[in-house]
Amino acid sequence: MTVxxxxxxxxxxxxxxxxxxxxxxxxxxxxxxFVRDRAVDAAGFAAPNxxxxxxxxxxxxxxxxxxxxxRLVLRSGNxxxxxxxxVTETGAQEVHLAxxxxxxxxxxxxxxxxxxxxxxxxxxxxxxxxxxxxxxxxTPASSDHFAVFTPYHRHWAQQPMRTPLSAPRTVxxxxxxxxxxxxxxxxxxxxxxxxxxxxxxxxxxxxxxxxRSGLGEYEDGHDDLGxxxxxxxxxxxxxxxxxPVECVQRALRKGGAGAEAFVRQLAWRDFHRQVLAARPDAAxxxxxxxxxxxxxxxxxxRDFEAWQEGRTGYPVIDAAMRQLRHEGWMHNRxxxxxxxxxxxTLYVDWRVGAEYFLSLLVDGxxxxxxxxxQWMAGxxxxxxxxxxxxxxxxAKRYDPDGVYTxxxxxxxxxxxxxxxxxxxxxxxxxxxxxxxxxxxIVDLADGLARFKRARAGRDDAPRPAxxxxxxxxxxxxxxx
Numbered sequence: 001m002t003v004x005x006x007x008x009x010x011x012x013x014x015x016x017x018x019x020x021x022x023x024x025x026x027x028x029x030x031x032x033x034f035v036r037d038r039a040v041d042a043a044g045f046a047a048p049n050x051x052x053x054x055x056x057x058x059x060x061x062x063x064x065x066x067x068x069x070x071r072l073v074l075r076s077g078n079x080x081x082x083x084x085x086x087v088t089e090t091g092a093q094e095v096h097l098a099x100x101x102x103x104x105x106x107x108x109x110x111x112x113x114x115x116x117x118x119x120x121x122x123x124x125x126x127x128x129x130x131x132x133x134x135x136x137x138x139t140p141a142s143s144d145h146f147a148v149f150t151p152y153h154r155h156w157a158q159q160p161m162r163t164p165l166s167a168p169r170t171v172x173x174x175x176x177x178x179x180x181x182x183x184x185x186x187x188x189x190x191x192x193x194x195x196x197x198x199x200x201x202x203x204x205x206x207x208x209x210x211x212r213s214g215l216g217e218y219e220d221g222h223d224d225l226g227x228x229x230x231x232x233x234x235x236x237x238x239x240x241x242x243x244p245v246e247c248v249q250r251a252l253r254k255g256g257a258g259a260e261a262f263v264r265q266l267a268w269r270d271f272h273r274q275v276l277a278a279r280p281d282a283a284x285x286x287x288x289x290x291x292x293x294x295x296x297x298x299x300x301x302r303d304f305e306a307w308q309e310g311r312t313g314y315p316v317i318d319a320a321m322r323q324l325r326h327e328g329w330m331h332n333r334x335x336x337x338x339x340x341x342x343x344x345t346l347y348v349d350w351r352v353g354a355e356y357f358l359s360l361l362v363d364g365x366x367x368x369x370x371x372x373x374q375w376m377a378g379x380x381x382x383x384x385x386x387x388x389x390x391x392x393x394x395a396k397r398y399d400p401d402g403v404y405t406x407x408x409x410x411x412x413x414x415x416x417x418x419x420x421x422x423x424x425x426x427x428x429x430x431x432x433x434x435x436x437x438x439x440x441i442v443d444l445a446d447g448l449a450r451f452k453r454a455r456a457g458r459d460d461a462p463r464p465a466x467x468x469x470x471x472x473x474x475x476x477x478x479x480x
Contacts, residue, residue, distance in 0.1 A: 002029065003092040004095070005023075005083065005087060006030055006031070007095055010100065012034075012061050014065070016164040016165045017165065018098075018129055018162075019097060020032070022096055023094065030172065031092065032072050033083065034058060035082045035083065036075070036077075050362055051188050052198075053235060053239060056197050057239050058074065059182055059184075068170050069170050069173075070170075073179040074179050080115045081115075094123075095124070097109070098129035099125050099126060100130070129240070130237075132244050132267070135270075135274035138152065138159065145274050149271050152267070153264065164243060164246040192326055192328035194326050194327045194328075195328045195362060198241065203233070215258045216254075218259075222261065223398050225333055225395075228331065235362045238363040238364070244270075248266055269368060272371040282370065284351065286379040288385070290379055292379070293454060294349035304342070306438075307338070307342055310409070313439050313440035315421055316421065317341050320338050323408050324357070329363065333398050335357075340376050340391075344448075350374060350377035353373055357369055388451065392421055396421055402415070411434050412437060
């Protein structure tokens with residue numbers, strides 16, 4: 001076979017890349033292709049932070065290919081049409097693609113496969129490129145997917161894993177294949193000031209450093225807000241600059257409780273993908289309805305805006321929301337707390353919060369984002385749908401000295417613990433010194449009572465969804 005095309009999507013790396021490895025084995029020349037899919041842009045998922053990170057990833061991928069004698073080919077437009085053009089230009093006989101399981105990815109694959117068939121070109125789709133265990137590999141006896149994580153994880157952990165592949169030494173690209181200029185981060189507006197750098201090279205350096213010095217503390221420290229002991233690898237896993245298979249195997253070689261806890265988080269990532277593969281509408285509809293009638297009043301709008309701006313009067317909530325705006329990323333415990341606060345304490349539709357997160361999160365992955373929001377809202381796979389996280393109790397547990405809170409809420413920099421988590425309890429001159437920090441927008445007891453009444457079905461009739469745009473777009477995994 002003379003020429004193959006490797007279509008990169010959420011797998012922007014050279015190490016452990018089965019589609020590229022297979023194409024190089026079968027063909028003398030390969031076209032490494034990335035298509036800026038206009039359908040993704042039209043659906044509203046081209047958020048500035050992800051576009052900037054993507055620009056880094058594409059530049060790094062191109063540099064890696066050039067070191068090996070190749071280059072990245074970039075096109076923009078309808079994905080199937082653009083791939084078809086490259087096939088026609090080069091006479092390629094195969095297109096290799098990493099499997100994706102969202103509704104959008106399935107439609108894209110069907111459209112691409114049908115077009116390639118008319119061109120006499122075969123589409124080969126590769127599993128376990130962006131997952132450790134492919135959706136549908138393990139299923140319970142009575143269903144097409146697991147709805148509970150623990151039994152899924154038990155089966156997941158027993159599955160054999162493929163051996164990670166090394167990066168290729170040489171990549172030969174046919175001459176004359178045209179490419180658009182690569183995007184540049186500096187030309188993208190609206191990017192969070194402290195957004196991390198993208199690309200396989202920084203990803204691999206970060207993974208190695210974290211396995212060396214952070215993995216051992218992960219089990220005990222991953223919920224420590226002030227300690228910031230998470231891996232921060234989620235953006236790289238989302239864009240595929242790291243292989244989840246390689247991450248699991250390298251962690252397990254290190255061994256220990258920290259490795260087991262980290263691998264469990266990667267199993268959660270696969271769990272959400274197998275749920276979304278079986279129930280693609282869960283990206284926008286309740287997985288399990290609680291018959292919620294979410295608040296949509298003017299006061300609900302004000303509460304939502306205060307939540308967005310980090311001005312709720314609950315310091316740990318405000319700290320997490322400000323971190324999101326500044327970094328395009330949020331600590332995992334902060335994500336749980338802010339989601340619980342919006343959906344349970346303020347009783348605002350989870351889709352509104354999920355959409356706002358997707359507008360900023362560099363790791364904004366539909367499967368993880370939407371299904372974690374549903375888990376916290378009690379409409380997803382959580383077996384305790386009415387659990388409510390108390391932000392004060394949680395802050396005292398996971399940020400006992402107020403390090404995280406003061407880092408992101410400078411108005412409280414001089415407030416000592418435990419008042420840093422309950423500044424409304426300060427009196428006199430101490431309270432006056434922080435008069436630019438708001439009082440709580442809701443009493444926690446009142447919010448809890450309202451939530452319980454709503455779940456008991458004693459609130460008003462359903463009303464239109466709150467938010468700048470409805471979450472009715474197709475589920476898209478490869479968010480650029």
